Amino acid sequence: MQPQWEPSAQDIASARITDFAAFVSRRTGEQYPDYQSLWQWSVDDIAGFWQALWDYFELGETAGEVLGSRAMPGASWFPGTRLNYVDQIIRMARPDRPAIIALHEDAEPREISWAELIEQVAVFARTLREHGVEPGDRVIGYLPNIPEAVVAFLATASIGAVWSACGQDYSAKAALDRLGQLDPVVLVTADGYRFGGKQHDKRADIAEIQAGLPTLRATVAVSRLGHAVPGALPWTTAVTDDEFGVIDTVAVDFDHPLWIVFSSGTTGLPKGIVHGHGGVLLEHLKAVALQSDIGPEDTFFWFTSPSWMMWNFQVAGLLTGATIVTYDGSPAAGSPDALWRLAAQVRATVLGTSPGYVLGCIKAGSVPKTDHDLSALRTVGITGSALPVSSALWLNENAGEHVQVNSISGGTDVVSAFIGGVPTVPVWPGELSAPYLGVALDAYDEAGAPVRGEVGELVVTAPMPSMPVAFWHDDDGKRYHDAYFDTYPDIWRHGDWITLTEHGSIVVHGRSDSTLNRHGIRMGSADIYQVVEQFPEIAEALVIGAEQPDGGYWMPLFVVLAPGAELTEDLKTRISTAIRTEVSPRHVPDEIRAAPGVPHTRTGKKLEVPIKKLFQGADAARVVDRSAVDDPALLDWYARISPPHKG
Incomplete structure (x- = not known):
């Protein structure tokens, strides 16, 4: 290749x-x-x-x-050193470019200058102080991806308080499952959001969240839909002052909590993962400025949500002086290629999206480089799951040969990537170019020995500054230890299957806890999806490998059909043949079934492990928290399936 x-x-x-x-x-x-x-x-x-x-x-x-x-x-790390994450953003302020470009489905782009950003941060920090917020207190957001979320986070961090947020696509219960753990003192929210042409009024959910947070001292509300939120201070009041605001940052310890981000929470309460000011600052400067080559002349646009660590990652563009883009809306608003249109509109130099969105554009017949002016675009970032070879080649042909496809793989755990692109290294289709600087990456077999050219566990053998400071409410550190260090002593096991190639790149096969292990041959589910989801008749797929009580192994493939398609015997045969020839003859599914949908976490990851546990006889109420699922009703459909027990 x-x-x-x-x-x-x-x-x-x-x-x-x-x-x-x-x-x-x-x-x-x-x-x-x-x-x-x-x-x-x-x-x-x-x-x-x-x-x-x-x-x-x-x-x-x-x-x-x-x-x-x-x-x-x-x-x-850096014991005794004191700093504040926000100081670096203040240093990068400039008068000639906007700090933030705000995009919405229903309005023209709005630019926020660096001066305006800094003034709003300073005044909102003053508002927080007026409500008694002190270093270490938690300020939470229940917000769409709008500039006000960035302002609220920076103001919180500037005074040494701790930020945590989730998007408004989460129900009140799902939000409380996360943010309610933190005993927050201030809630920053919005009356609602727009997505796919529809308004979503969130005032009832906000009232439920307020009622569930007895420690709240104040609520501040942004008006997106024109409604007043009862009992809330209007955002405009909270950021308006007659005097020009000057940010008065508080110096904190290197590992003082900056934010708390949450795991998906599919099996019990989500884990609150605490990251420190210094570790995040260093990691994000490395990842954004060096690995992604983003700097003061760039416009950095990643389609994301405050629920997802990529929101935190995109805010880091401000650390390098770049303009960042917030977008409150659907990536397919008005047309499947809306994200490309928006990227052209703001002259984005770096655009981030997901393999699923790219596949949707492929199936829609989009040709972004022809339909939109992408002359400013230098890099397309990809994360969330593995990018198939065919999708990588499509990007090369349809986004522009000059555009680097920068797939990254990491996680909420380090709020960054372990592996990704580098502007000085070639890109191979379907592969990630290299491990990031400072990441002692390796692939281990079950005995803890390094492997090359074959599938192994992704491990990190030396510490990184952005490894979690702690898990929230994990005083003895047991949950933290068990999450990463229980398999290989003193070695971080991330839970992904990877292959280190002979030319130094990395192939990511998916989560190792949902790996297909048939006849002793391990295969990542992503390898199956790359083949199956290319069929125009298939909107999405889910493959499960479930060990059975009688010693057998059942491997069904569930397919969500595109509108108008039918799961005929011919289509089943073509799918099986494609898997046999393009992936492995050992991993042809035992059966192929049509499904009404695939359940995901709120950040878009397929619920492979909980569905596998259902098929192994686990109680549906115990394997997954329904509030963490995008379509909980789908769980009931899968729970009704009775696997065959065969040897």
């Missing part, structure tokens, strides 16, 4: 990561002629790398030591 994109000499020369490599060379006296050599140094000298990153971005004085303890979990 040949690369689908290769950097030009100019790409390499102008990349920020090339400048960083030269900076490191001057410090170490060593040469780093390619990305692989720079990455190797970054994981061989972990403390040296993160100190170099701190100095390269001129983040100020440190207390001295970089890594007080290398223990995992429990690494101690």
Whole structure:
């Protein structure tokens, strides 16, 4: 297989990561002629790398030591050093470009200047203080992806309080399952949102959330639909002051909580994952400025929601002086290729989306580079699941050959990526280009031995500053330890199957806890989806491999049919043949069934493991929290299926 994109000499020369490599060379006296050599140094000298990153971005004085303890979990980064995440954003303010471009389905784009952003952050921080908010207090958001969410987060962080949020597609119960754990003192919300041409009035949900949070001192509400929220301070009042606002940031410890993000919560209450100011600042400067090459001349647009860590990741564009884009709406509003139209409208240089959206555009016959002016676009980011080879090649042909497809894979756990694209490294179809700097990535077999060229567990063998500070309400650290360090002592096991290729790239096969292990041959579910979901008759698929009580193994494939399609014997045969020839003859499903839909977490991940547990006889009420599911009624359909018991 040949690369689908290769950097030009100019790409390499102008990349920020090339400048960083030269900076490191001057410090170490060593040469780093390619990305692989720079990455190797970054994981061989972990403390040296993160100190170099701190100095390269001129983040100020440190207390001295970089890594007080290398223990995992429990690494101690920059002990004694104090800072505030927001200081870096203040430093990057500029008068000639907007800080935020706000997009909505129902309104013209709105630009927020850096001066306006800083003033609103300063005034809202003053409002929080007036309500008694102090460092360590929790401020929560129940909001669409709008600029006010960014302002509220930055104001919260500036005074040392802790931010946490979820989108308004969550029900009141789902929001309370997450945010209710935090004993918050202020709620920032909106009267509702628009999606797919429909208005969603959220005032009843807000009232339920308020009633469920006895620690609340105040609610601040943005008017999106023109309604007043009872008992709430209007947003316009909370950010308006006669005096120009100057942000008075509070210096906090390196690991002082910045935000709390939540796991999907499909099996019990979601885990609150706490990240610190310093770890996030360093990780996001690395990931956004160096790995993604995003800087002051860029417009960074990722379709996301405050429920998803990619919202936090996109806000990090402000750390580099980039313009970020918020969008309150559907990626297919008005037409399947709406996201491309919006990207062209704001002259986005980096556009982020998902494999599912790309597949939808393919099936709709979209040709973005012809239908829209994408001349400014440099990079298409992909995350959420594995990108099939066919979709990667479609992007190459239809977004533009000059566009780098930057697939990334990481998670809420580190609020960043372990693996992704690099502006100086080729892109191979269906593969992620390289491990990120400072990520001691490996693939292990069941015995804990490294493997190459075959499927293994994704592990990280050295600490990263953005590994969680803690889990919320996990005083003894047991839940944190069990989540990542229970399989390989002192080694982070992430729960993904990967293959490290001979040319240094990585293939991600999906979650290892839902891996198809048939006849001892392991296969990621993503490998099956890449084949099946290319059929025009198939809207989506779900494959499950369930061990049965009699020792048998049942592997059904569920397909959601496109409008007007039928699951005929001919279609079943074509699907089975495609899996046999393009994936593996050992992983042809035992049967193919039409399904009314595929249940997902609220952030779009298929519920493979809970469905597998249903098929193994688990109680539906115990395997999944219905409020964490996008369409809970689908669980009932799957729960009624009786697997065959066969040897």
